[in-house]
Every structure is written in C-alpha cells, then in structure tokens.
Amino acid sequence: MTTTRMRPATALSRAVATAPDEFAVSHWGREPLLSRAADLGGPGGFTDLLSSAAVDELISRRGLRTPFLRVAQQGAVLPQSRYTGGGGVGAEITDQVLDEQVMRLYADGATLVLQGLHRLWPPLIEFAGRLGAELNRPLQVNAYLTPPSSQGFNTHYDTHDVFVLQVEGTKRWCVHPPVLPDPLEKQAWGGRADEVAATAQGEPAFDVVLEPGDALYLPRGWLHSARAQGDRSLHLTVGIRGLTRYALVEELLTMAMADPRLRATLPYGFDPGDPDAVGAELTETVDALRSWLTTVQPDQVADRLRNRSWPAARPAPLSPLAQLTFADALTASDSVAVRPGLRWLLTAPEGEQVTLRLTGRTLSFPAYCEPALRLALDGVPHRVGDLPLADDADRLVLARRLLTEGVLVPAGQ
Structure with a gap:
C-alpha cells in the first residue's frame, strides 16, 4: 500500500515546529530556533526539494553557469577559473561549469554552493514562491554540498535571516550571539573579523548536529559555522531579505532633497573642522529636517518603499x-x-x-x-x-x- 505525504498547510510549517504567531513574536529577527525532523516532515522532509541526484543533474546536464555555482575550501572561495570553461560548439560562452573539474575539487574537500536555486530548480521555485508570499519578503535559496568531515566557511554572520534545511547527511552547527545585532547589508562580517573570531572562541549559544529533516532558523547577525560529520552533507539555506527602519531613513533623506532649506549652501568660509561652526549649522539643519519631517505623508514613503522592494522578488514563472x-x-x-x-x-x-x-x-x-x-x-x-x-x-x-x-x-x- 502506498501512502502520500500530505502537503503542509503552509510553507513556513515545513521550516519551523512552532505556531506562526509564536514564531513571529519570539523568534523572527530575535532568537534562533531549532526544529527537529520528528516535529516537521520526518527525516525525508526536504528530499522533495533537492537531492544529491538533483545536484548531479544541475552540475552536469543543465548548462549551469556562474554565479549559480561557487566553490569554497578552507574558508576561501576558489577562483571561477578553477571549475568553469567554454561550453563547446553552439554554446560560445566561457563560464559554463565543468563537471569533471567540480568533481575533482569536491573529492579534494571543497564545498559546492549552488546559488539562486529559487530560479533554477522547479520544486524550489514553487517552495520559495509560497514561503516568500507568506513572509511577504523576497528570498533566495542556496544549496551547500559538503564532503565528509569538511567545512566550507569559517565562522561568520549573514546580513539577512536564514532558514537552514538539512536534506542529507549530518552537519554540526556552532552558533554564537551577534557581535553586531541586526547588521545592515553594508555591515558585512569582514569588517569585524577580529571580533567574530574572538567570539567564536567562546561558549556557543547552540552546538547542535542537524540530521536529515531538521531545520534551524538564524536571525541576521548570529555567528555560525558548520562542519559535515561522517558522511557528506547537503543542506538548503533560505535567505530572507529584510526591510529595516534604516531603509525608511534612507528614503526619507532622499525625499528631503525637495526642501530648499536642506539644500542650502553652508556659510562662506565655513570651517568643517571647527566644532563650534559645525554645531551651529547642525542645530539649524536638525531643526529644518524636523520641520520637514512633519510634512511627510505615509503614502509618499510607501510609494518609495514599494519601488525599492518590489524588484527584489519575481512572480511565479509562466510558460x-x-x-x-x-x-x-x-x-x-x-x-x-x-x-x-x-x-x-x-x-x-x-x-x-x-x-x-x-x-x-x-x-x-x-x-x-x-x-x-x-x-x-x-x-x-x-x-x-x-x-x-x-x-x-x-x-x-x-x-x-x-x-x-x-x-x-x-x-x-
């Protein structure tokens, strides 16, 4: 007798083993959440989204090109020239993935990162579309295939929230609190490499092994590193692009160009190194900005935010x-x-x-x-x-x- 697994009521329910309201209040943008396969879809809970066989097909038969593949080893991203080349007769391109080169690098311990799968692989196109609609945010899906007992990247943080979905094998995750809470995209971890490295030496907030069907939610800024255990590991990372209050500030400052007081030239002979002179102008500028802000209408800001965020997400594909x-x-x-x-x-x-x-x-x-x-x-x-x-x-x-x-x-x- 064959049984058919029921499709979850929501895409989010595939990634978090808690009620949406509780997730929104207690975890979204705040705290990590570990969800075990037993409380989600079981150990095979994500195999319908991707598998090792699917990775083989993408690399060898789909004409994959950069940047849809990255290769990392010992914390560094390898040059594309190590694994790409010409596409052959009828495909005069220079950056097509060379499957035999990828195979050699993987055999030598490199991690394969398949990027943008929400645009390439039908099951993930459908899943990403549903999850993005539920969260009302643009998102991306990458896959990480790591050889046994290997690590692709050193401890770092992301500037977007992520869901980690363990598909095959096991991977140990060490998670530490942020060195910079809620980092913006322009505040990547490389600018705080020393702080990140020092924090990574301390006691982790989470030290867990993800097994097939497990899921982990990490808000942006949380430090993490992952190492495959005895077998190769395949996991999906769903990156959620957030919208911040800083984005509101950016749009407001752009709109503020309409106010002639804020476009005014500073006084003749103004010395930018004189704190007293700067202080006087700063007071007038803040007063002008405060006065202008009282005139801003929400629909004006909403229009700008719409133009900013809409292009980041694409609708479902059509034929x-x-x-x-x-x-x-x-x-x-x-x-x-x-x-x-x-x-x-x-x-x-x-x-x-x-x-x-x-x-x-x-x-x-x-x-x-x-x-x-x-x-x-x-x-x-x-x-x-x-x-x-x-x-x-x-x-x-x-x-x-x-x-x-x-x-x-x-x-x-």
Whole structure:
C-alpha cells in the first residue's frame, strides 16, 4: 500500500515546529530556533526539494553557469577559473561549469554552493514562491554540498535571516550571539573579523548536529559555522531579505532633497573642522529636517518603499507559449487567476482611466474596467464570463490583455 505525504498547510510549517504567531513574536529577527525532523516532515522532509541526484543533474546536464555555482575550501572561495570553461560548439560562452573539474575539487574537500536555486530548480521555485508570499519578503535559496568531515566557511554572520534545511547527511552547527545585532547589508562580517573570531572562541549559544529533516532558523547577525560529520552533507539555506527602519531613513533623506532649506549652501568660509561652526549649522539643519519631517505623508514613503522592494522578488514563472495559446483560444467559460507572487497596485480611476501598477511598468485601462480588474486580481480563480463587464466581448478583451501582459494565468497553473 502506498501512502502520500500530505502537503503542509503552509510553507513556513515545513521550516519551523512552532505556531506562526509564536514564531513571529519570539523568534523572527530575535532568537534562533531549532526544529527537529520528528516535529516537521520526518527525516525525508526536504528530499522533495533537492537531492544529491538533483545536484548531479544541475552540475552536469543543465548548462549551469556562474554565479549559480561557487566553490569554497578552507574558508576561501576558489577562483571561477578553477571549475568553469567554454561550453563547446553552439554554446560560445566561457563560464559554463565543468563537471569533471567540480568533481575533482569536491573529492579534494571543497564545498559546492549552488546559488539562486529559487530560479533554477522547479520544486524550489514553487517552495520559495509560497514561503516568500507568506513572509511577504523576497528570498533566495542556496544549496551547500559538503564532503565528509569538511567545512566550507569559517565562522561568520549573514546580513539577512536564514532558514537552514538539512536534506542529507549530518552537519554540526556552532552558533554564537551577534557581535553586531541586526547588521545592515553594508555591515558585512569582514569588517569585524577580529571580533567574530574572538567570539567564536567562546561558549556557543547552540552546538547542535542537524540530521536529515531538521531545520534551524538564524536571525541576521548570529555567528555560525558548520562542519559535515561522517558522511557528506547537503543542506538548503533560505535567505530572507529584510526591510529595516534604516531603509525608511534612507528614503526619507532622499525625499528631503525637495526642501530648499536642506539644500542650502553652508556659510562662506565655513570651517568643517571647527566644532563650534559645525554645531551651529547642525542645530539649524536638525531643526529644518524636523520641520520637514512633519510634512511627510505615509503614502509618499510607501510609494518609495514599494519601488525599492518590489524588484527584489519575481512572480511565479509562466510558460510563454502555452500562455499565448491559451489566450488565443480563450472563451468565456475558461477560468483565470492572478499570477502567484505578482506585485500589483490598482489605483482609483482618474478621469476615464484606471492604472494598474506592476514592477517596473504600468498598464492603463478604461475606468469602467475597475470592478472587473479588482475581481480578477483578488487571488481566487474566476470564469472569464463572470467578470463584471457589459458583455463577453469586453470580458475576453480584458482577460486576453491581462494574460498577454503576464498578469493573469490559467486557473490551476
């Protein structure tokens, strides 16, 4: 008798063995969390996402190129020239992965890092899309294949949160508290290498061996190192790109250029090395900035943050030829749905037009299409014939345009 494992209710439930509310309050951006396979999907809990056989296929049969592969050994990333070369006849490129070179390096103890698998490997494309939608954040998925008893990277910290999903083998993780809590992307660990090394000599907050099906959540800034145990180790690292208050400050300062007081030239003969002169100008500048900040509207900042964060995430992939074929043959009885992961904003009608904002572009429609657009974009499949427009001809025109623009997809895709 065959049994089918039930698909978890959420993608997050595959990575944390606690309720989402508890995870959000007690761990997200605050504290690490270890979740054991027994409380998740069992020892085979992540093999549907990736496997050693899948790694072999990616390296040898998928035309993999840099930067989708890095190779690290003894804490250093090896030059690409050690494992890439020409693609052969009909593929005149110079950075295609050479499988025999990769094999030799791995046999000599190097760790293989497959990067950007959320763009390459179908099971991870689907998983990353679901998890990114639940967290409402862009993310990336890398895989680390480490030889037995080897370590790819020395103790370091990441500037983004990570979920570690152990797929095969075992790996010992030593985790230490941050030397810099909540580091920004421009505050990489290399600038604090001495502090990191000194802290790594102390007692770790976590010293655990991850076994197949185990998961570990690490907020940004937490120091960590990992070493494979007796067998080779394959794990996935899901990196979550956060949005910080510093990002708000950056956008506010950019917007502040609109205030002539903050663009003003400092006095003639101003001495930047004189604390008294700097102090006087600093007082006036802070007063001007404080006054200007009271005029800022949340929708202005939201618009800038939207433009900043939307391009970092891509919607679910679609099949261009099948999409066009479906659109050409579309009937009122066909069902469509908004493309998963699509970022969009439908503005209120202005005059005779309504605008649909997408990442990097805008689409305009007649204002009377607004109710039909809102229904089509609500995340639920709908029959084309149910769109609130005057007749099927109008409904088909709207649905076809949204399909060919990559906004809608066939329901169930």
